[in-house]
Amino acid sequence: MSESSEPLNVDNWTTQLRKGLLELCIVNLLAKGEIYGYDLVKQMAQVKGLVVTEGTIYPLLSRLRRLGLVSARLEESPNGPARKYYALSREGERLRVVMNAYWHELTEGIAELHKGKEASHG
């Protein structure tokens, strides 16, 4: 039986974990209603623990739009170039429900695990 000599890279682990949560945060934010892309990015940047560079949101939005989970429309702005507003599509809403259900199940499971651990120690 061979053993890996490389230790667990915690940086990569946390990065991958939160990267996957970005989509979950975006669809939940869009579930509140149509939102201007810039404002969405700003709100995402304020999510505690999600610490994210703002530029990463736009590729994600673009991918979600191409997958049909998010719709986008342009609106002329008196203060500059046209603004792109994003909204959750029906398909996106269905996905959001599934994602949230899974997320809650996961967090509850992890919480139960912690409870059991604490009980065994107590």
Added chain:
Amino acid sequence: MAEWTPEAKEYLEGYLRQVAALARQQGDDADEIVAELRGHIQREAEEAAGVMVTLDVLRKTLSGIGTPEQVTGVEAALTPAWRDKSRGAAETSSAPRTGQGATAVPVPPQQLAPPTVVVQQPRARSGCLSLALAFAIMAVVSLVGLAILGIIVSIALPSLARARAEAREKAAVENLKAIASAEEQFRSAGHKDADGDGVSDYGTLDELTSEGALDKKVAEGLIGLGYEVEVFLIPTSQPRGPAFTCMATPEGDSSSGLRLAARGRRRISIDQTGEVIFPETPPTAGRIGSAGGT
């Protein structure tokens, strides 16, 4: 809306070009991402700068946006939270995220700038453009200067020539008046009665000077002014009595009144009445008879 320095513009374009290239590699819609990112960066930078977006302001803005690799997911965009907390305040303040407050994520300085190729290329081009612009401005300024000089010369030279011609004419008129005065003096003294009718006549320039009525320098002065001087005499047999006409003609232009006018110089004459006139053409031999001569 704030202005952008050329360096900041070039830097932004280089940054976005690299984002586009990496986004295409990832199979993403590069145009859409770049358009959205551009608007975001412009708004952030202009709000931070106020009036002028400099390279420094743009770099600080991009530190919050992420490197092209982070934006496109080629590189980890999410800095591990536990590591953020373990970092010292000094490191955090060395690379602040704009407007992020307590959740600010310090991005290592070496990750802030786009790769060397992208950054240096715009700078090099910027230098060439600046040099080319400087040459272009110099060329335009020189041309404008030459044009202005040409206009000034074209206005000033004819005016100067005209002023000099007028000064010469004025001096010539004074000399002609001196000759007319000498003629009256000569006739009053009765030095000459060419047709023997008992009425004194006017004399030629040689007769005037030889009898002391005219200083030779007067006639020479006219010559010095560029005129040829002739005196035409009319015999006393004419009904109106003896007469003379003294004509000063610009040298070399005795046949063309048009050319004289073009040069700003004219023929000048004076007669026994003392009237100075500027005849367009010289009197013909028929008009003055056979009594003329210098």
